[in-house]
Amino acid sequence: MNPPAPQRWERLARRSLAVTRILELTLTGFRHPVRRTEREFVVIEAPDWVNVVALTPDRQLVLVNQFRYGSNEFSLEVPGGVVERGEDPVVAGVRELEEETGFVGGPPVRLGTVRPNPAMQNNHCHLVLVPDARPTAALEWDPDEEFEILTLPVEEAYARAYRGEITHAMALDALLLFRPHWERIRSQA
């Protein structure tokens, strides 16, 4: 059924179209190794991100509801943010959880790493589980941040996702990759 296997294009020079505080928009050249055709594709260069599944001792997930400028809507999500340059993604996740929600727990566990958009972004989003999360720390919000912080039983969080009430792509990824961990935790009753 299949035609010849897809090829890895060779990456050529990039040229910057715009630089912003949170990303750089480029046109990056690629050359097909067989056809030798050269094309420029849009590539957004951005730092890695992290999203955190925080599980409380009574088996609830810590969620944040916030206004999002891209979607121009409120969005119910897991906590998360930008991994600082040189920062370990797990450390970044623990930090973002604490800053946004005041919850502290551990020890943290890597759930996985996803590509927010491999077609046009060069960055990763790391997903971290923080078990035994408890509200202990003071909130440290960035100047333009405001969150509603809530906890939901794990199965209720999945139900909300299935009902379309959690729509943030990477928050949903976090729920997917948390699933096998949750099955194991739940079976330990």
Next chain:
Amino acid sequence: MNPPAPQRWERLARRSLAVTRILELTLTGFRHPVRRTEREFVVIEAPDWVNVVALTPDRQLVLVNQFRYGSNEFSLEVPGGVVERGEDPVVAGVRELEEETGFVGGPPVRLGTVRPNPAMQNNHCHLVLVPDARPTAALEWDPDEEFEILTLPVEEAYARAYRGEITHAMALDALLLFRPHWERIRSQA
């Protein structure tokens, strides 16, 4: 525990930083309704996207492996693409599935709609289930597209996702939102 509820910012004017074939990069103004502060945030304006869970009569999922320019890597994904202006997202999903893989099935079912990145993108990604998918149509690839087409038993696809072998954020969303449908299908033996 919670401070005052987060506010909906009022959207103001936008200014374009760059226009490309697949997106427009803007700085969009927002005003906080209480603090009255005004800020500009990066907003990427893009058309909606669609990703498709195609289930074969023998309960395998149709996946594509392709080189991705953003990540500069191969990526194992569900089929998908851009929803054309005015096109119904479900119709777009059926079309993309057929063009990329030659699989045709139905009737299609909406799995849900997610926000690829509500922090900085204004678009949606629609997720569609195409049951009873069979390889019947000719492939119609865009000039720069090449795919390896494969089918995997559903549980093997989830296992690959959990092992980090499927990393595309919205392909993983599709697997998450397909889960309750799959539980129902599977229970019908």
